[in-house]
Amino acid sequence: MDIKICPEPFDPWQEIQAHQSSVADMAGKFGATSIFIGTMRDFNEGDNVQGMTLEHYPGMTEKQLEKIVAEAMRQWPVIDALVMHRVGDILPNEPIVLVAVWTSHRGDAFDASRYIMEALKSRAPFWKKELLKSQSERWLVKNTDGYL
Amino acid sequence: MDIKICPEPFDPWQEIQAHQSSVADMAGKFGATSIFIGTMRDFNEGDNVQGMTLEHYPGMTEKQLEKIVAEAMRQWPVIDALVMHRVGDILPNEPIVLVAVWTSHRGDAFDASRYIMEALKSRAPFWKKELLKSQSERWLVKNTDGYL
Amino acid sequence: MSIKVRYFASLKESIGRSEDNLEIAGLATVGDVWRYANPNKVLPDNILAAVNMDYVEWDAAVNDGDEVAFFPPVTGG
């Protein structure tokens, strides 16, 4: 299990691959990998967005993410999980969040990765402030429910 | 939308990245990517598995996969999708199947990728024959339901 | 009429052929094609049928030039 808060842009494919090959005894043991990547868009609620600042609560973020992954591991037979989240200044098309879950069977991988994403969205202390093309700034107010 | 039947091993990360950057007008437009990768395990039903041969029905495979992706695109607002599937001789730890779905919002990405995987498992004409460590061969009989 | 018949996976192995090319009048349905091509073969359980690469029921009609396929439940993914 690995949780990373990233002040710099990251390459999700490189990170997943590095993680997968760093865990030597995983080879041949997992049958399913479910990955979710959230990427910054250049528009939101009808406005052009030029950039975003992601604030977080250092320490609490890690603590909450560890709890969330532990909850997923109690509910489903998860072999391994990787969670990464950007903080700081972000540009459109940059990855914001990565959740990867390795399991034996596909249903567990889908369920566990989605559980982690939804819990992260509602409980991990991150806050987004958008910088619009008009140069005005606005805090995002609320995350939408991803199961709807 | 891209569907590939692969007689040779493929690198899922390279393929996803190449696909994503080949679709120029996607940059900044998608907020969510959901990816599923099925990988060959070195054991199944209590037996050590040394290799696998994947037979398919050329032509029907592509036709059914295109139908499945089109169904997903009718049900959810999918920006793009990539489906890859190995055929031929496969070794443990090699990827068998890749489904990647790009959408604006995460719920649609999770739902559509899972729909494609389940439909692929029940309708795409592929058949697996395992080569056990004991040198005996056996056809897999039935796919399990991934929603259970 | 001319019908191409294809068999896959364990069914292909148990039949011992991957395809038949039938040239015969009077085959109306997929079931007729199976019985004509495999007169002495009991149909294994759960065999699926396709005409021109789409799934069909066993009473589906066949026409001149069709490709009819028989195979066991699929196990990809």
Next chain:
Amino acid sequence: MSIKVRYFASLKESIGRSEDNLEIAGLATVGDVWRYANPNKVLPDNILAAVNMDYVEWDAAVNDGDEVAFFPPVTGG
């Protein structure tokens, strides 16, 4: 007792401070901490509270040395 109070995001901006270090006896709950640290500030809607980096209700107890945080609904992911 000694309590560290932290504020984040839009709440931090509207209060104009990121933290307070309180040295005061008699604060029993998270609600007390808020009222003591922000006597003239109407509490914005939906503000969440944490003690030592775990979510708590407003009537949760606080103890000497605790870190109490207040922040708006989270919007990560």
